[in-house]
Amino acid sequence: MRYYTYFPGCSCSSEGGAKAYNWSTQAVSKVLDFELVELEDWNCCGSTPSGSVDELGAFCLAARDLALAEKSGFDMVTPCSACYVIFNRTSSYLKQYPKLKAKVDEALAAGDLKYHGTVKARHMLDILTTDIGYDAIKSKVKKNLSGLKVAPYYGCQVVRPGFGFDHPENPQSLDKLITSLGGEPTPFPLKTRCCGGSLIISEEALALELTHKLLDSASSNGAQCLVTVCPLCQTNLDAYQSRVNRKFKTNYKLPVLFFTQLMGIAFGIDGKTLGLNTNIVSPNEVLDRIYNPMSYVTTH
Amino acid sequence: METEVKTDTFVDEICAIPGGEGIRVCIQCGTCTASCPNADLMDHTPSELIAMTRAGMKNEVLSSNAMWYCLSCYMCTVRCPRGIKQTDLMHALEYLSVRSGLVHAKTLTPTMYRLFNHYCSMGNLSELWFMTRFYLQTNPFRAWRMIPVALNMLRRGRLSIKTRKLTPGGSCQLQAILDKAESLGGAK
Numbered sequence: 055m056r057y058y059t060y061f062p063g064c065s066c067s068s069e070g071g072a073k074a075y076n077w078s079t080q081a082v083s084k085v086l087d088f089e090l091v092e093l094e095d096w097n098c099c100g101s102t103p104s105g106s107v108d109e110l111g112a113f114c115l116a117a118r119d120l121a122l123a124e125k126s127g128f129d130m131v132t133p134c135s136a137c138y139v140i141f142n143r144t145s146s147y148l149k150q151y152p153k154l155k156a157k158v159d160e161a162l163a164a165g166d167l168k169y170h171g172t173v174k175a176r177h178m179l180d181i182l183t184t185d186i187g188y189d190a191i192k193s194k195v196k197k198n199l200s201g202l203k204v205a206p207y208y209g210c211q212v213v214r215p216g217f218g219f220d221h222p223e224n225p226q227s228l229d230k231l232i233t234s235l236g237g238e239p240t241p242f243p244l245k246t247r248c249c250g251g252s253l254i255i256s257e258e259a260l261a262l263e264l265t266h267k268l269l270d271s272a273s274s275n276g277a278q279c280l281v282t283v284c285p286l287c288q289t290n291l292d293a294y295q296s297r298v299n300r301k302f303k304t305n306y307k308l309p310v311l312f313f314t315q316l317m318g319i320a321f322g323i324d325g326k327t328l329g330l331n332t333n334i335v336s337p338n339e340v341l342d343r344i345y346n347p348m349s350y351v352t353t354h
Numbered sequence: 355m356e357t358e359v360k361t362d363t364f365v366d367e368i369c370a371i372p373g374g375e376g377i378r379v380c381i382q383c384g385t386c387t388a389s390c391p392n393a394d395l396m397d398h399t400p401s402e403l404i405a406m407t408r409a410g411m412k413n414e415v416l417s418s419n420a421m422w423y424c425l426s427c428y429m430c431t432v433r434c435p436r437g438i439k440q441t442d443l444m445h446a447l448e449y450l451s452v453r454s455g456l457v458h459a460k461t462l463t464p465t466m467y468r469l470f471n472h473y474c475s476m477g478n479l480s481e482l483w484f485m486t487r488f489y490l491q492t493n494p495f496r497a498w499r500m501i502p503v504a505l506n507m508l509r510r511g512r513l514s515i516k517t518r519k520l521t522p523g524g525s526c527q528l529q530a531i532l533d534k535a536e537s538l539g540g541a542k
Contacts, residue, residue, distance in 0.1 A: 095524035103467035106448035164534035214428035248427035
């Protein structure tokens with residue numbers, strides 16, 4: 055049995071907007087037989103904005119989680135791309151900048167904590183494709199996704215600035231994962247282009263434009279749905295899709311699934327467990343294509 | 355453009371920030387600018403910001419709107435032929451801009467980041483309260499326009515009124531760490 059320290063992050067926590075990502079991740083882990091042990095009493099990693107407001111404080115937020123995670127000795131896995139970058143960036147900066155490390159150590163000591171720098175922070179996509187592997191995933195497929203065209207959307211931070219497991223501009227892991235489920239990854243030239251991130255809140259117009267480009271690229275390449283590996287990307291593409299349609303006079307109805315939701319569907323897990331009812335753009339047509347493929351062959 | 359008296363201290367200040375030291379090796383090739391999805395919205399492009407920083411133009415750099423358009427997509431960082439951490443440099447400029455009170459007046463991003471950090475520092479970001487407070491604080495009319503998006507999310511169970519809380523012990527520990535960090539005065 056493989057064990058990991060699990061860091062859901064605020065968005066994927068049970069009070070967060072991407073709780074379905076958490077649920078589907080847990081469900082998939084049970085099928086693939088690995089154990090996610092949630093980090094006890096974790097705090098928000100600070101994400102990108104905190105570093106711009108309070109640099110040292112931001113490093114300390116992440117360092118507290120790393121120090122807590124170090125006690126178990128397992129790799130720490132998170133489904134969130136932002137948490138993934140923050141933990142890796144903090145770890146590498148603490149190694150690279152001794153003066154910064156001394157200050158972070160001093161702050162941690164005020165909370166009776168010490169971080170020795172041994173935690174390996176990893177993304178859920180890395181765990182599933184590297185540790186578990188495509189063959190093991192394929193062997194658990196009960197409902198082949200044959201004929202389903204899926205746009206693999208990586209976004210930015212899972213592959214950049216780059217902590218190892220896939221190419222920063224032309225990654226393949228998610229494409230291969232879709233193939234191992236029987237689905238067809240569509241060409242998607244913008245697969246690592248930005249969705250607008252948190253600027254969707256403060257600079258909505260520019261973020262909607264970026265989101266629009268992504269939806270346009272996915273749909274013009276024939277995608278019937280998108281999959282994402284990041285809670286924020288999913289929210290921007292899914293919850294703001296109606297805003298994009300309004301602004302650009304388009305009519306996209308592209309379901310945006312967490313990649314673990316798509317895996318769960320292929321593993322035959324029920325929709326409620328995967329939180330499919332929390333998706334804003336209904337994924338019913340995707341399910342229909344999988345469960346009643348014949349109706350699409352005859353009518354389309 | 356008004357020119358300012360060149361001071362070395364600004365370059366030193368940037369170089370002392372972890373990740374900022376790269377500005378010394380920039381060759382002004384413009385790869386960062388060409389890779390940036392938002393360069394067209396910036397009053398100074400990412401490569402210009404480095405040139406201006408090296409010229410000591412502190413006020414102009416820190417009052418620029420450029421860094422506030424950074425999406426943290428790290429495209430510039432992975433493409434820089436000199437290995438400069440351009441994205442981290444943008445974050446450092448944001449931080450210095452806030453500290454020096456030179457924040458570009460027209461962007462709402464600093465307010466958003468400040469609120470975000472306020473919630474993070476308590477241990478957990480509550481999306482509902484963070485967003486509601488941001489819209490009400492900056493432009494209640496926008497809050498009104500966001501109601502359909504918010505209702506959709508509420509209906510699908512994606513906005514919780516309840517906030518996740520750390521244990522009392524964890525909360526105190528986090529506060530003690532952050533208080534100590536504040537007393538140490540910055541990451542330099």
